[in-house]
Amino acid sequence: MRRSAVGVVILVGLSVSGCASSTQGVVGLSSSFSSPIVSAASSAAPPAVQAVVPQVVPESTFSKPATAVAVKEVGEEAGVGCTSDLKSDCTVLFIVTELGWGSEGCRRPVVDGQAHLRVTIETVAAPHMIDELDATSFLVENWGTVDRDGFASSVAPVAGCGPERGPFTAPVEAGLNQRSWAVFSVPAGAPTLYLAPPSTGGRWEWNIPPAQ
Numbered sequence: 378m379r380r381s382a383v384g385v386v387i388l389v390g391l392s393v394s395g396c397a398s399s400t401q402g403v404v405g406l407s408s409s410f411s412s413p414i415v416s417a418a419s420s421a422a423p424p425a426v427q428a429v430v431p432q433v434v435p436e437s438t439f440s441k442p443a444t445a446v447a448v449k450e451v452g453e454e455a456g457v458g459c460t461s462d463l464k465s466d467c468t469v470l471f472i473v474t475e476l477g478w479g480s481e482g483c484r485r486p487v488v489d490g491q492a493h494l495r496v497t498i499e500t501v502a503a504p505h506m507i508d509e510l511d512a513t514s515f516l517v518e519n520w521g522t523v524d525r526d527g528f529a530s531s532v533a534p535v536a537g538c539g540p541e542r543g544p545f546t547a548p549v550e551a552g553l554n555q556r557s558w559a560v561f562s563v564p565a566g567a568p569t570l571y572l573a574p575p576s577t578g579g580r581w582e583w584n585i586p587p588a589q
Contacts (some may be wrong), residue, residue: 379585458511483538515544532561
């Protein structure tokens, strides 16, 4: 299992239903990250107080995650391969319909420091040919979790507990509606699940509910 540092990105003006496009670039991050708000004091004169002006990052209303991260709710629609802000112009629409701790019948032992996370996804694919990057957006290797310290970890399918054949294991097929579930081994207590398809340049995140 790999771990890598994940920066915190402030979301501005997320739409109710976001969608990712493989044909458009992702909006860049604000350049103010590298500039100090107040200049350092000097021996010649005290620093001047500078006004802090919030920077609004422009975003499309239905074509991609804003900047690098878009937070979604379970049951909230999103999509990939969009050519406009209309969801009818997206190649694949998808919804995470289930997200929670536990394996519900999977009797595999839990590794120390890990926990079982069950995820169910539904996809609706357009009838025309689908770009390969869009079709493989939902494979297991594109999913992961972020812990409370901001570090990312890949998910590991629990043997014998899914995933079923479908978006987690194979490219989405044109014209098909598909549903697939899987049980993943992830760091215990991780608060965030994410999906980061290579075609988007960003990722979606879902808040994982606390264990009962």
